[in-house]
Amino acid sequence: MRTHIKAQCAALAVLAFATVTTQAAETLSVVTFGGAFEAAAKKAWFDPFTQSTGVTFSTESYDGGLAKLSAMEQAKNTTWDLMDLESNDAITACDEGLLKKIDKNSLGKTSDFIPGSITDCAVASMVWSTVYAYDTSKLKTAPATVNDFFDLQKFPGKRGLRKSPKVAMEWALIADGVDPKDVYKVLGTPVGVDRAFKKLDTIKKNIVWWESGAQAPQLLADGAVVMVQAYNGRIDDAVKRDQKPFKAVWDGQLYDFEWWGIPAGAKHADTAAKFIVSQAQPKASADLSKYIAYAPPRKDAIPLVDKQRLADLPTAPDNFKRAVQVNASFWADNADAINKRFQAWLTQ
Known part of the structure; x- marks a missing residue:
């Protein structure tokens, strides 16, 4: 047994x-x-x-x-x-x-x-949040708003943007005078879409497109752009880990x-x-x-x-004053149509 x-x-x-x-x-x-x-x-x-x-x-x-x-x-x-x-x-x-x-x-x-x-x-x-950043060692005047990202006279030079209409369209409307809380109300109309593309036209020749999130801080580090759209975590990582003199601009951040x-x-x-x-x-x-x-x-x-x-997080009070939550439902419903126009716009 x-x-x-x-x-x-x-x-x-x-x-x-x-x-x-x-x-x-x-x-x-x-x-x-x-x-x-x-x-x-x-x-x-x-x-x-x-x-x-x-x-x-x-x-x-x-x-x-x-x-x-x-x-x-x-x-x-x-x-x-x-x-x-x-x-x-x-x-x-x-x-x-x-x-x-x-x-x-x-x-x-x-x-x-x-x-x-x-x-x-x-x-x-x-x-997380999409912001834009700049190199504090290369710009004497600090940009502070979404409008500054589109202002080529005050801040001449290249701009880095993700090769996607999302965020670019929202920022274009904010820079064109739309209140952040009304962005999707305006973008949900044909006139609003036209308005966003028209504003993007003003910086189109100065845009350097990126597709991978790691490319954004690298473009800034290489001096290929003077301002770059980026995920806030990527910029924070470049500052904390790589000791880069970058600063994020939180105005008009799109969080998600x-x-x-x-x-x-x-x-x-x-x-x-x-x-x-x-x-x-x-x-x-x-x-x-x-x-x-x-x-x-x-x-x-x-x-x-x-x-x-x-203080480094998107939801910090000082960073959240003019924040816009990405309207996921809007993009789920309209991404195909807007992406199709965006791809055509890139070739024009």
Whole structure:
């Protein structure tokens, strides 16, 4: 009998070891926008999750959009388990059945989250912002408004812009006199779209386009532009890590949530869901700001952020005075039409 029991125990031990080994060998394939955010996410979220679960991460960078995800889903060969998504892509992907539904109950007290930061298919990972920045060692007069970005007489030189109509269109209207709170009301009309493109025409010959977020601070560092549109975290990273003399201009910042979503065909969907729950806890949510200047989407995480660090975040009171929240629904509904015109405008 004892021999039989010992044999059973040995078998169970082997099974337990095999289970742990399998879990340790599991790898989540994550696609992000790369650069400083991915590096910060690794320190704040990926590494701690690996330490507590044994699950490792394989990361891939992309520039957004849903074309590749859609193709993988149609081919029933989805290689991604977790996606870093912009708001309009998160909405569209959910509507098109490209993402799994989120179990909101697994997140705990949802009222602790900033309103709008949890959807049917995605959970906000942080609050980020698009600003513009300049090199303080090269400009004697400091630009302070969106209008200055468009003022080639007062501030001659090249401007760096993401090769996308989003943010560029909003800024063009603000620089043309539209109150930030009315931007989408105006942009939602044919006249407003014409007005935005007309304002962009005034700086078109001076625009240097970028497509990857890492290119923005590099353009500034190289002296290729005198001002550059950039993600606030990229500029903060260049200042803190690389000691660059850059300064962000917060006037007219367009802030938004960033999202985690799980592809419908993800092979490790359950583990990806567990990661999202882990990352969404107050301390983990706040920890990201240690490494990059993005704000937590949980209200109860704010007190856990270092007070000095709060000043660098998009939601800091002094930075938030003329902020505009990206209207994800507007872009989800109008992106195709505006992008088509934008591509045509680029060639004119």
